[in-house]
Structures are given as structure tokens and as C-alpha cells.
Amino acid sequence: MRPEVILALLMLAFFALQDLFRSSISVVWAVLFAIPALALAWFRPHGDLLSLFTALLPGIAILLLSRVTRGGIGSGDGIVLLLMGLCLSFYEVLFSLLAGLSLSFLYSVWLLAGGRGKARTAFPFLPFLLPGTLLFLYCSHSF
Secondary structure (H helix, E strand, O other): OOHHHHHHHHHHHHHHHHHHHHOOOOHHHHHHHHHHHHHHHHHOOOOOHHHHHHHHHHHHHHHHHHHHOOOOOOHHHHHHHHHHHHHOOHHHHHHHHHHHHHHHHHHHHHHHHOOOOOOOOOOOOHHHHHHHHHHHHHHOOOO
């Protein structure tokens, strides 16, 4: 397994648990995870600076959406996606995000159908991003 994939999955697992139990992520831990992620980005480059920048785009987009929705989408989700962008390619981050969104969509349909939630019911996203990432990486043989 590629070292950058291992780091991304460890990060995701840690932050998914934090998001699940605290509904937030620790900025201190994000910085601590950013150090090895930056080292991997430096020593195992994406190919060029443009590739690295594009890998950060999903995280930047989620951070912008967080501002626009005034916290309706958590900024922690964007920070974690930025960290993933340091480790993984644009397509790996994008399709992991789409897989996580698909899983969270299925969960929200289940909540609504069971009468356990309403249209504005909030729940943490990172616990869906982790299995979404695992599913995508497994199906794409990107381990």
C-alpha cells in the first residue's frame, strides 16, 4: 500500500471519530497531520505544482461552501479534504468525496423515510467520507 494512502486513511479514521463524537475536528491535530502530509507532498510530488493545486481544489471548494452556507457544511470537512489533497491525486480526492456524499445521501434518505430526521437535520460527514474513500480506493485499485 502506498504511504500516502496509509496516511490519508489514518487521518480520515482519526477525524471521522472526532467528527462523530465531538461534531468538530481539532485544529491542532489537523496541523500535526499536515506536517507528514506536506513532507509526503514534497518528497513524493504529484508531478508538478499544478497537479498539487488541483488536488487541493475539492477542499478549497468545500471551505468556500462552508462560508457561503454559514457553517451548514462544516469547515472541518474542507480542512480534511485539503489534507487528503496533499496525499492523494485530484481524482482520488474528488471520487472519495463523491462516494462519501453518496453514502451520506443514502443515510439521509433512511433518516427521512424512517421519520427520524427532517430536511435540516445535521449529522457529521467525515464518518461517511472514510468508507467512501475506502470503497473508491478498493474499486479503483489505488491502494
